[in-house]
Amino acid sequence: MKRVPFRRSAGLMAAAAALIAGPALSAHATTPAAPGGQQTYAAQARAAGLTDQQAGELQQRVDAVRAQEPRARQTSANTLAVPAGTVTIPAPGQAETRNLASPGTALACANGHLCITDGRGYTYDYYYCGYYEFDGVGDGTFNNNQTSGTRARFYNSDGSERWSHVAKGTGTASWTPVFYVRPC
Numbered sequence: 327m328k329r330v331p332f333r334r335s336a337g338l339m340a341a342a343a344a345l346i347a348g349p350a351l352s353a354h355a356t357t358p359a360a361p362g363g364q365q366t367y368a369a370q371a372r373a374a375g376l377t378d379q380q381a382g383e384l385q386q387r388v389d390a391v392r393a394q395e396p397r398a399r400q401t402s403a404n405t406l407a408v409p410a411g412t413v414t415i416p417a418p419g420q421a422e423t424r425n426l427a428s429p430g431t432a433l434a435c436a437n438g439h440l441c442i443t444d445g446r447g448y449t450y451d452y453y454y455c456g457y458y459e460f461d462g463v464g465d466g467t468f469n470n471n472q473t474s475g476t477r478a479r480f481y482n483s484d485g486s487e488r489w490s491h492v493a494k495g496t497g498t499a500s501w502t503p504v505f506y507v508r509p510c
Contacts, residue, residue, distance in 0.1 A: 402427035416447035455510035462501030
């Protein structure tokens, strides 16, 4: 049975979660990011200037990604480690997507990575070779900063190749029709 892509039901899931959970942070939000005295996710959200309601909304978005990808692991208030690399979710009310664990540092697409920002501001940073489900929505950008000559491939819902791009380079794309990505 083919899994229904997350983006098709994200709005309904978020609305239902908001009705059930309200603006409070989930249990995941109070778990320390890592041992060694690092800030909790809730403290990161407060330090970024988020209200309790905004922090709750952000955590619901993080939880929705975790529900879609069971192997996803939350690493900051708005960033998750996923099998392909990372996903960073924009904080409500913030003009630019930043990892709230280090909000003073702009996100950058490192050498050897394929980075995508979709129409919601979600930033996908791929640095592991493989074939991955993709849940981007709307128009956005990409930075194919992989080794020169490496071809990133983008696929339709049926697995057929939609288009590809040879590194190094940047561009824009409509992400809604892209269901799978192969960064290498």
